[in-house]
Amino acid sequence: MVDLVIKNGLIVTMDKEHRIIANGSVGVEDGRIVSIGRRIKVEGKPEETIDAKGKIVMPGxxxxxxxxxxxxxxxxxxxxxxxxxxxxxxxxxxxxxxxxxxxxxxxxxxxxxxxxxxxxxxxxxxxxxxxxxxxxxxxxxxxxxxxxxxxxxxxxxxxxxxxxxxxxxxxxxxxxxxxxxxxxxxxxxxxxxxxxxxxxxxxxxxxxxxxxxxxxxxxxxxxxxxxxxxxxxxxxxxxxxxxxxxxxxxxxxxxxxxxxxxxxxxxxxxxxxxxxxxxxxxxxxxxxxxxxxxxxxxxxxxxxxxxxxxxxxxxxxxxxxxxxxxxxxxxxxxxxxxxxxxxxxxxxxxxxxxxYGLENELGSLEAGKLADIIIIDPATAPTPIRPESVVGHLVNTITGNDVETVIVGGTAVMRERKLLTLDEQETVKVARKAAEKLWQKLGAIRR
Ligand SMILES: [Zn+2]
Missing domain, CATH: 3.20.20.140 (Metal-dependent hydrolases)
Known part of the structure; x- marks a missing residue:
């Protein structure tokens, strides 16, 4: 059974043909992409479905x-x-x-x-x-x-x-x-x-x-x-x-x-x-x-x-x-x-x-590869996002702040900008405390 389906997305596959699929879907099973295309066959009801309408789906x-x-x-x-x-x-x-x-x-x-x-x-x-x-x-x-x-x-x-x-x-x-x-x-x-x-x-x-x-x-x-x-x-x-x-x-x-x-x-x-x-x-x-x-x-x-x-x-x-x-x-x-x-x-x-010799596992969205996928919400883009324009937008418009969902090996680590693995406040607290000590050691700030 398919674990996850991402549907209705504008998919930038980064495969050899540079395929870009409008209203496309990606099926994920056991951490890998099992199907990708305009229409994919899914047996049974997937455990999770993400509607990526109006969003860009691309490899991490x-x-x-x-x-x-x-x-x-x-x-x-x-x-x-x-x-x-x-x-x-x-x-x-x-x-x-x-x-x-x-x-x-x-x-x-x-x-x-x-x-x-x-x-x-x-x-x-x-x-x-x-x-x-x-x-x-x-x-x-x-x-x-x-x-x-x-x-x-x-x-x-x-x-x-x-x-x-x-x-x-x-x-x-x-x-x-x-x-x-x-x-x-x-x-x-x-x-x-x-x-x-x-x-x-x-x-x-x-x-x-x-x-x-x-x-x-x-x-x-x-x-x-x-x-x-x-x-x-x-x-x-x-x-x-x-x-x-x-x-x-x-x-x-x-x-x-x-x-x-x-x-x-x-x-x-x-x-x-x-x-x-x-x-x-x-x-x-x-x-x-x-x-x-x-x-x-x-x-x-x-x-x-x-x-x-x-x-x-x-x-x-x-x-x-x-x-x-x-x-x-x-x-x-x-x-x-x-x-x-x-x-x-x-x-x-x-x-x-x-x-790093991982081109058969990662780097593009293709059936058989590990499901490392990001979903971008280009809500503030000033011009249409279409198959013909999406690559230009990714290079000229999008910033990391537009990334909404991050999936690694089929598991979401960020979903609709909500972090699922790390506690942001706690991580910042730990980092600032350690950095402060380091700066003191380097004589950059007073003890
Ligand atoms: Zn270096």
Whole structure:
């Protein structure tokens, strides 16, 4: 028997044909989509029916690169000399924060960030956490928050050797520990992967070791790559290679590797990325915030490189990130055709799934796939919402606040804007208390 039917919706499937179905229905059974179309056959009375008349039905958004804990620095009045470049941003802002993080901060920040994802329609994300004083066991605390929220996450500790080699080994051990643990619990919505901070903070040995482990456990690897010039200069100076060339020489690259950012990459490096079927997570809003430059995304798309959309821990509303990706490359290339509305949407859905090898399970609404579905109420849209206009509206009109219902694996986590898994007031209270303490540690506010 069908558990759930969503009927009368304007369905944006994000399937290969980019099918858009007016007055369409989706049938869900045991957490998966069993039927989708203008008319679907349903035997017996479904347990639940949602009338999506006048609403948009689409796959849950996928955030390909985030740092849940970074939400804690939002608005922090840090008393630091204003950084003049990306290296100083890392040294003066992020690295002191990393060192101040505790396991409970990791939990509280994950919870509030997941709340942000739920409310704005993101149902899967890939996160890396960094905190040298909260390594062992931290992934269990982050996973607990994700499980509580009801959405899906791929999580990792961000291994780095910026202080000691032992720290890199310990971070990698935490990933291995969590991956082994998760393998036993196959039903979990939270998966593991290997995270490496960036090539300029790790040795050749660590790159090779992580590659070996990822192949052994069959999980993805993610690494910040040529986000700022520091990565490029470091590799030039020490290895006589550009960043992607060095990663390739170390044997790291492949279809299971997601390179975050790829701002400072040239055509030769793009050829390597394409040839090795390596994936890219684009973070337009964070790249703007950190003033690192503009990644050649339009070129990557024209080459057939898989590009997903991330927020890098900055703005958790996926629709804002979609809009940023849609706009940024137009100004960069002075070409309004640079990224189409459909390409921008694909980055936040099916391509995101592709990045982590989940394209047969998630990223589009098709029979057989997991039922991660969002329903959007475009009540305030100023012009008609029709099959011909809906993609334009999703990119130019809709915000996360228009997301009304969020379903993950057939189970609603938000229904008509009512949160079903998290207590918003309590989550905000816990997060603010933990963030206040962290700000005190960082000297941003008085005790
Ligand atoms: Zn990042």
């Amino acid at each position: 958004l996928i955030c390909s690169h985030t740092h849940l804990y970074r939400g804690f620095l939002r608005g922090a009045p840090l008393k630091i000399e204003p950084p003049t470049d990306f290296s100083q941003i890392l040294q003066r802002t992020w690295w002191p924060m990393d060192e101040a993080m505790t396991r409970e901060d990791a939990y509280a920040s994950a919870l509030i960030s997941c709340l942000g994802f739920v409310k704005t329609g993101t149902t899967l994300f890939a996160d890396t956490f960094s905190g040298p004083n909260a390594i062992t066991g931290v992934l269990d605390r982050i996973a607990a928050a994700v499980e509580q929220s009801g959405i899906r996450g791929i999580i990792a500790f961000e291994a780095t050797e910026r202080r000691t080699h032992a720290e890199g080994a310990k971070g990698t051990r935490e990933n291995e520990r969590y991956i082994r643990k998760i393998k036993k619990e196959r039903t979990s919505r939270v998966r593991g992967m290997f995270g490496i901070h960036a090539s300029f903070t790790v040795s050749e040995e660590l790159l090779r070791y992580v590659r070996e482990l990822a192949s052994r456990y069959k999980v993805p690897i993610t690494i910040h790559t040529s986000e700022g010039l520091v990565d490029l200069y470091h590799n030039y100076e020490r290895f006589g290679r550009r960043t992607v060339e060095r990663l390739c020489d170390a044997g790291l690259l492949g279809a299971d590797v997601v390179l975050a950012h790829c701002v400072q990459v040239n055509d030769d490096e793009l050829d390597i990325i394409k040839r090795t079927n390596t994936k890219v997570a684009h973070n337009p809003m964070s790249d703007m915030l950190n003033a690192v430059g503009i990644a050649p995304i339009a070129k990557m798309l024209s080459m057939g490189i898989s590009v997903g959309l991330g927020n890098d821990g900055y703005i958790f509303d996926g629709f804002e990130n979609i809009r940023a990706a849609f706009l940024l490359h137009k100004i960069a290339l002075r070409d309004p055709r640079a990224i189409s509305p459909m390409e921008a949407l694909e980055m936040a859905t099916i391509r995101g799934a592709e990045l």
